[in-house]
Amino acid sequence: MIIAVDGPSGSGKSSTARGVATRLGLRYLDTGATYRAVTWSALEHGLDLDDTAAVAQRARELRLEISTNPSKQYVIADDVDVTTAIREPRISETVSKIATNLDVRKELIRRQRAIIDAAQPTGGIVVEGRDIATVVATDAELKVHLTADQDARMARRGAELTAGAVTADQLRDQIVRRDADDATVSQFLVASDGAVTVDSTHLSLEEVVDVISRLAKEAEAAPRGPGDRES
Numbered sequence: 001m002i003i004a005v006d007g008p009s010g011s012g013k014s015s016t017a018r019g020v021a022t023r024l025g026l027r028y029l030d031t032g033a034t035y036r037a038v039t040w041s042a043l044e045h046g047l048d049l050d051d052t053a054a055v056a057q058r059a060r061e062l063r064l065e066i067s068t069n070p071s072k073q074y075v076i077a078d079d080v081d082v083t084t085a086i087r088e089p090r091i092s093e094t095v096s097k098i099a100t101n102l103d104v105r106k107e108l109i110r111r112q113r114a115i116i117d118a119a120q121p122t123g124g125i126v127v128e129g130r131d132i133a134t135v136v137a138t139d140a141e142l143k144v145h146l147t148a149d150q151d152a153r154m155a156r157r158g159a160e161l162t163a164g165a166v167t168a169d170q171l172r173d174q175i176v177r178r179d180a181d182d183a184t185v186s187q188f189l190v191a192s193d194g195a196v197t198v199d200s201t202h203l204s205l206e207e208v209v210d211v212i213s214r215l216a217k218e219a220e221a222a223p224r225g226p227g228d229r230e231s
């Protein structure tokens, strides 16, 4: 089974997808972490991020290991544990430049699909990002468009970043500007065909996990149509 969760920044994709995977005994893939790892590596190599060919080459050469265990997440890039480093503001500020490089996307989508395929014999995977239902796993049994209004998303991100005393402008950059940039290459601001919208604005994390887990059980029980995977 594949559960795709797409939506804007701060809508709760990572925490919810991890919660659903834990609840249902599935693997979990944070595709945003793959874009962050390439960003980290490009900066580490001192690349000009506007040099799209050089950055894409780096993406192809990068040795990348990403955990799909929802209880123990880690990312290793070229033998360096970058689990924490890829969450630093310098990465969040620049990652959209890498995520809008179409050759980087091509390479990372290939890798994401391989991880998804490898998880199938274990029962399935919850995959979260921006283009999972529309590009990476169009055959997902359940497609969720997770939303929350902009104020809620900014407040959530703000609460996370208070330790670093983030300014309102930085917060807006992390949510509003980044979503606008990312939306130039992926369609995640509206629900794609076949996706169920879950608006988390007034729901607790636990409630969102409940809703998606229930939808997953319904999708699993539903007969698949002709043209669907494995039919």
Ligand SMILES: Nc1ncnc2c1ncn2[C@@H]1O[C@H](COP(=O)(O)OP(=O)(O)O)[C@@H](O)[C@H]1O
Pocket (backbone or CB within 6 Å): 007, 008, 009, 010, 011, 012, 013, 014, 015, 016, 156, 157, 160, 200, 203, 204, 205, 206, 208
């Ligand atoms: N339904 C919710 N209600 C309140 N806070 C939430 C909810 N879902 C997620 N959060 C919190 O909001 C922040 C952003 O969530 P995250 O899962 O990182 O979002 P995304 O992956 O979509 O950017 C986290 O601190 C998370 O704990």
Ligand SMILES: Nc1ccn([C@H]2C[C@H](O)[C@@H](COP(=O)(O)OP(=O)(O)O)O2)c(=O)n1
Pocket (backbone or CB within 6 Å): 008, 009, 010, 014, 031, 032, 033, 035, 036, 092, 095, 096, 099, 100, 128, 129, 130, 131, 132, 178, 182, 186
């Ligand atoms: N499938 C994906 C996942 C993430 N991205 C982009 C969008 C974001 O700017 C970066 C980082 O994604 P991430 O999910 O970590 O972003 P958040 O900070 O959780 O909002 O990668 C993408 O283009 N496609």
